[in-house]
Amino acid sequence: xxxxxxxxxxxxxxxxxxxxxxxxxxxxxxxxxxxxxxxxxxxxxxxxxxxxxxxxxxxxxxxxxxxxxxxxxxxxxxxxxxxxxxxxxxxxxxxxxxxxxxxxxxxxxxxxxxxxxxxxxxxxxxxxxxxxxxxxxxxxxxxxxxxxxxxxxxxxxxxx
Numbered sequence: 001x002x003x004x005x006x007x008x009x010x011x012x013x014x015x016x017x018x019x020x021x022x023x024x025x026x027x028x029x030x031x032x033x034x035x036x037x038x039x040x041x042x043x044x045x046x047x048x049x050x051x052x053x054x055x056x057x058x059x060x061x062x063x064x065x066x067x068x069x070x071x072x073x074x075x076x077x078x079x080x081x082x083x084x085x086x087x088x089x090x091x092x093x094x095x096x097x098x099x100x101x102x103x104x105x106x107x108x109x110x111x112x113x114x115x116x117x118x119x120x121x122x123x124x125x126x127x128x129x130x131x132x133x134x135x136x137x138x139x140x141x142x143x144x145x146x147x148x149x150x151x152x153x154x155x156x157x158x159x160x
Contacts, residue, residue, distance in 0.1 A: 012040035107137045
């Protein structure tokens with residue numbers, strides 16, 4: 001079926017109404033929903049750019065003899081979705097993600113990659129490394145360097 005973009009928009013509108021109600025009713029004690037509203041405002045665009053819409057499938061056409069014939073075109077090898085794609089979603093093989101705009105985009109890409117490894121290769125040694133990379137995003141160099149043993153840094157330098 002179609003993506004729940006309308007649900008995201010409805011949630012955003014509900015959060016905005018809730019914010020207005022809270023301000024009117026609670027005054028200075030009203031919680032701040034601005035971050036939630038910002039997140040909900042971004043979701044429809046993110047979902048649309050990262051998850052293709054599923055086109056409606058054409059209705060079967062009855063032939064003159066009364067039998068139902070499917071008017072779908074036979075699948076080509078390049079149209080077959082990857083093994084881990086959700087059913088009904090075909091991803092272009094040459095699809096590249098858009099440019100990384102900021103640190104949050106980069107962090108989300110790291111999380112996406114980690115989730116892929118967790119679901120596709122759960123025993124991969126990259127999973128804890130990606131998790132650690134996620135934790136280190138935004139930290140100062142002095143904080144990061146103290147979390148990595150000197151021996152490991154030396155070993156990594158030797159590999160370059």
